[in-house]
Amino acid sequence: MFILRNIVLLTLTAVPTSLLAQEAPIPAIAEACASCHQLDRSEGNTAHAAPPLFYAGNKYRQEWLEQWLQAPYRLRPAGGFFADHVITEDGIDSVDEASLQDHMAVDSSKAADIADWLMSLTPMDDLLAASSDYQPGSVSPRMGAMDFVKFKGCGGCHRDTPEYGGLSGPELYTAWQRLQPQFIVSFIKDPRAWNPDSAMPSRGLNDGQIHKLADYLKILTNED
Amino acid sequence: MNREANIFLNCLLGLALILTLGMSAALEAADAEQGRLLYRENCAQCHGLEGSGKGINAPHLEVAPRNHTDYEEMNARTNEELFKAISEGGQAVNKSVLMPNWGHTLSEEDINNLIAFLRKLCCEQ
Numbered sequence: 131m132f133i134l135r136n137i138v139l140l141t142l143t144a145v146p147t148s149l150l151a152q153e154a155p156i157p158a159i160a161e162a163c164a165s166c167h168q169l170d171r172s173e174g175n176t177a178h179a180a181p182p183l184f185y186a187g188n189k190y191r192q193e194w195l196e197q198w199l200q201a202p203y204r205l206r207p208a209g210g211f212f213a214d215h216v217i218t219e220d221g222i223d224s225v226d227e228a229s230l231q232d233h234m235a236v237d238s239s240k241a242a243d244i245a246d247w248l249m250s251l252t253p254m255d256d257l258l259a260a261s262s263d264y265q266p267g268s269v270s271p272r273m274g275a276m277d278f279v280k281f282k283g284c285g286g287c288h289r290d291t292p293e294y295g296g297l298s299g300p301e302l303y304t305a306w307q308r309l310q311p312q313f314i315v316s317f318i319k320d321p322r323a324w325n326p327d328s329a330m331p332s333r334g335l336n337d338g339q340i341h342k343l344a345d346y347l348k349i350l351t352n353e354d
Numbered sequence: 355m356n357r358e359a360n361i362f363l364n365c366l367l368g369l370a371l372i373l374t375l376g377m378s379a380a381l382e383a384a385d386a387e388q389g390r391l392l393y394r395e396n397c398a399q400c401h402g403l404e405g406s407g408k409g410i411n412a413p414h415l416e417v418a419p420r421n422h423t424d425y426e427e428m429n430a431r432t433n434e435e436l437f438k439a440i441s442e443g444g445q446a447v448n449k450s451v452l453m454p455n456w457g458h459t460l461s462e463e464d465i466n467n468l469i470a471f472l473r474k475l476c477c478e479q
Contacts, residue, residue, distance in 0.1 A: 208410055212399050221406035223398075229475075279416075282451040286415050287399060298399035322459060324386035329396060331459040 160241050166210070171253060180210045181300075181323055186248035188258045189324075194308040195248055199241035205300045205308075207289070212298040212329070222269075225297060255270065257323060261315040267345045274346030282333070282343065290350060292338035298329060306351040314344045384463075389471025393466055396456070405475045417450035428476035433469055440465050 139324035156169055163169060168182035170207065186195075202224040208225045209215040217226045269277075279295075287297030288302045291341075295302075305314065318340045335343075388441040394403065400419040407421035422428060431439075438446055438462070444453030454463065 186428045212410060213394050213403060216398075216403055216410055218403050221402065221404050222408040223402050223410045223412075225410055281451065282449075283454060286411050286454075296414045298398070298409075298411055299393070306460075327395075329398070329399060331454050331456050333454060334458040 146308065147155060157243075157247055159240060160247055163244075169251075179214075179317065184251055185254045185324065187252035188254040189313045190248065190308055191310060192245050192249045195245040196238075196241045198308070199236050199244055200238055202235055204230070204232075205304075207297040207301065209249055211327075229315055254324065258310075258312050258316055261312040261319070262313055264315045264341055264344065266311050266348050267341065269342055269345040269349060274342070274349060277342060278346050282335075284337075287330070290346075302347055303350045305330060305347045311348070314347060315340050318343055358404060364446055384466040384470035385399070386467065386470040386474050389463075389467035389469070392460070393471055393475075394469050396460070400452075405472075415450075415452050417452055419453070420449075422472055422475050425476055428472065433473075436469050436472060 156164060160169070163183060166180040169184055171184045173184075198294045204205055209230050212225075215226050216223045216231045275290065284290075284302075285295040287296040287299035289297075290301065290302055292301070316338075317330075318333075318335065321328040322332065358405030373459075393401075393405070398405075398409055400409045400411045400415065401407055401422055402412070402419075405422035407419045409419065412419055420427070435447060439449065439453065441455065441457035444450040446455070460468070
């Protein structure tokens with residue numbers, strides 16, 4: 131019995147925590163999420179309908195999740211995967227607004243429970259830890275905007291104000307409120323290490339360049 | 355020209371020939387259908403689903419994306435130039451910085467597949 135128990139303990143300690151996290155069952159309260167979001171790392175995200183959530187606890191800020199779930203607003207002007215929401219006429223693409231679905235809203239109690247559960251999904255701790263040396267800093271709005279739009283070209287796909295920027299990527303003027311700073315840095319460094327289906331390329335930027343972009347997202351929120 | 359310079363020049367020419375043949379062989383093996391799928395996922399957001407340069411992001415870009423259906427424009431670019439533009443970004447070929455470098459994201463095979471698709475798109479009408 132003693133030997134058997136030790137074998138079980140050894141086996142459990144040998145299994146990476148990420149695998150244990152994947153095996154956790156989806157609670158009833160979050161079952162509806164699975165119709166659009168990838169909740170299990172092994173599922174793949176080929177449908178592109180919505181961002182994968184299996185690493186939500188490594189990505190989002192809990193207070194933002196709770197508020198957003200009660201009053202969701204559109205983060206991706208062209209939906210989860212832009213090509214599914216585009217109409218082409220005479221070679222010109224435009225967003226097919228009628229094809230975009232609004233996210234369901236839930237009451238405050240449900241929002242708190244779902245946010246709690248989502249924040250427990252942290253299979254990417256190691257990847258996130260690789261960006262732990264980022265200390266949010268400051269950048270002048272003018273220089274930050276110039277870097278974001280003209281030098282790095284991020285504005286081609288992302289909006290840094292409600293009026294300015296591309297449509298295929300999520301808007302970034304609320305990014306600092308919704309995302310953990312280390313996630314922002316890690317995702318810019320290698321988007322497909324997080325989501326292999328992301329349409330965002332890794333640019334091969336160094337840490338200093340990435341930190342500057344993250345600092346620009348910070349000042350967009352007017353937070354100290 | 356002295357003998358050493360002659361040998362050096364011949365070596366350079368040989369190397370260029372090997373590289374060109376290597377690129378041609380890679381493109382011959384490339385899969386335009388895979389390239390089409392990659393184009394839809396990665397390029398169409400700016401260059402458009404039909405490759406006209408009028409994707410959903412195009413109106414918000416200060417420099418218009420290349421029209422990949424333009425026979426004259428595309429025919430004037432070698433496969434090596436297209437590879438460099440995709441891999442290293444627009445800046446590497448004196449074009450817009452808004453064209454990102456995809457070499458950290460796509461494999462050489464992916465890029466060759468994309469070029470095979472671009473050649474179909476522009477020039478096999």
